[in-house]
Amino acid sequence: MTEERVKKLKVRRSKANTRERNRMHGLNEALEVLREYVPCYSKTQKLSKIETLRLARNYISSLAGILKNGVKPDTITFAKTLTDGLSQNTMNLVAGSLQLNPRTLMP
DNA sequence: TAGGCCATCTGGTCCT
DNA sequence: AGGACCAGATGGCCTA
Numbered sequence: 779m780t781e782e783r784v785k786k787l788k789v790r791r792s793k794a795n796t797r798e799r800n801r802m803h804g805l806n807e808a809l810e811v812l813r814e815y816v817p818c819y820s821k822t823q824k825l826s827k828i829e830t831l832r833l834a835r836n837y838i839s840s841l842a843g844i845l846k847n848g849v850k851p852d853t854i855t856f857a858k859t860l861t862d863g864l865s866q867n868t869m870n871l872v873a874g875s876l877q878l879n880p881r882t883l884m885p
Numbered sequence: 886t887a888g889g890c891c892a893t894c895t896g897g898t899c900c901t
Numbered sequence: 902a903g904g905a906c907c908a909g910a911t912g913g914c915c916t917a
Binding site for chain 1: 889890891892893894895896
């Protein structure tokens with residue numbers, strides 16, 4: 779491979795890295811917006827990416843259930859649906875935001 | 886100190 | 902040829 783070719787490939791890789799970085803920043807911005815739409819949003823105690831996605835999924839599921847049945851569940855049932863499959867830490871945050879004792883969400 | 890989370894780099898694949 | 906997207910690897914930081 780000629781020196782010129784190697785140089786060209788390095789430049790191309792460097793540009794690709796920059797684009798990839800920007801792409802991931804865009805993805806993170808979108809995730810940040812999503813964080814604001816799910817319960818227990820906090821600027822100081824941010825949920826992890828995976829927990830944000832799981833909570834969003836549960837939240838959508840809860841809201842869909844309310845629309846389908848036309849009945850609003852009690853707070854504990856609502857909170858249990860929201861925290862299904864989430865970490866203990868996130869459960870505590872959700873419980874706090876709904877002014878519930880975290881113990882009420884224990885399995 | 887181990888495990889979780891994250892940012893970044895990288896090579897592969899697909900599309901224009 | 903070059904850009905977008907993706908998944909794996911790696912190293913740094915934080916916390917239980």
